[in-house]
Amino acid sequence: MKKKGLILLDFDHTIFNTTLFVRLLKDALKPLGVTEEEFGQKREYLKDCCAVVDIDSFTLQLSSPYKKEMHDAIHHVIEQYGHSLVFKDALVFIRRHTAMGWDIVIVTKGNYELQTEKIAHSGLPEEVGVVITQERKDKAIAHIVEKYDVIHFVDDKAQHIDEVKKAFPKIITHFIKRPEDMPYGNEDSQCGCADDVILDLVWTIGEGVQNMQGNGHGPFK
């Protein structure tokens, strides 16, 4: 089948309910002496200082002495719940577009171990590609985008949308703001670089977007 193009999907808060994931982690660590307050503070600290949060640096930051138990508890949450934390509409979107001939690649910025494990347990179709990066997303996708004429990019962070659109103006960018999972949804774009603001992935490329906010340019090409 001739390929229609490429869809680049962010992972956290875009196809994966990371707000609920964090909730489950807090619940799992509570019996090991980690309060919600400490969990929140240490997570924010690591995100601010180091850009990415890996499991060992996180558990080392926490005051609880049960380092191995906390490490195991985090892995257990991923193994047990990873599959159910993928938004149903995202899975259907991926399956539908794959069947239509689109290539799909997950592009996620974060710690390699943590992201690999979340993705491995998320039950995504095998043909979905994965790029895990600690650098800017526009740099991470540069080697892929040159192979395609039509590219869509979906992300819940305006900063990533802006960087990608500036580097590759031809990429059609979708700023996703899921009502139940949008911690960065109110950090708006600096350049108005999102082609659309969408609320979910209940739409099909080429058929326009039903669930859209703002001054979108749909229906898409």
Ligand SMILES: [Mg+2]
């Ligand atoms: Mg995200």
